[in-house]
Amino acid sequence: MLPSPFAERVLDLVDTIPPGRVLAYSDVAAMLGEGGPRAVGTVMARFGSGVPWHRVVRADGRPAAGHEQEALRRLEAEGAVLRGTRVDMARSRWGGR
DNA sequence: AAGCTGACTCGCT
DNA sequence: GAGCGAGCCAGCT
Numbered sequence: 608m609l610p611s612p613f614a615e616r617v618l619d620l621v622d623t624i625p626p627g628r629v630l631a632y633s634d635v636a637a638m639l640g641e642g643g644p645r646a647v648g649t650v651m652a653r654f655g656s657g658v659p660w661h662r663v664v665r666a667d668g669r670p671a672a673g674h675e676q677e678a679l680r681r682l683e684a685e686g687a688v689l690r691g692t693r694v695d696m697a698r699s700r701w702g703g704r
Numbered sequence: 705a706a707g708c709t710g711a712c713t714c715g716c717t
Numbered sequence: 718g719a720g721c722g723a724g725c726c727a728g729c730t
Contacts, residue, residue, distance in 0.1 A: 633712070644712035645712045670711090672712090
């Protein structure tokens with residue numbers, strides 16, 4: 608189960624997201640210029656354990672399915688702006704505001 | 705090679 | 718705001 612070249616590029620990018628900032632799955636795909644949100648999600652599910660996976664959230668600001676609690680806890684600790692159960696994308700999106 | 709799968713999105717009701 | 722359907726893309730069977 609080794610990461611494909613595509614997977615490695617996804618992981619590399621995620622690794623560069625600063626603390627307190629987040630990117631949507633769709634953002635990662637767009638910045639890489641390849642793949643799509645679902646493909647990124649699949650990569651994170653399989654190889655995300657080694658990178659700041661909590662900094663990759665859904666387009667509406669909700670954390671990765673199945674890890675809501677953990678992600679929210681970490682994001683809050685890093686200073687990401689939370690709006691209840693989701694991240695305030697307008698404020699915490701990397702490259703945003 | 706055709707079909708299925710999912711840490712996803714977006715437009716429409 | 719919540720549900721739903723259709724589109725999307727790499728990877729696996």
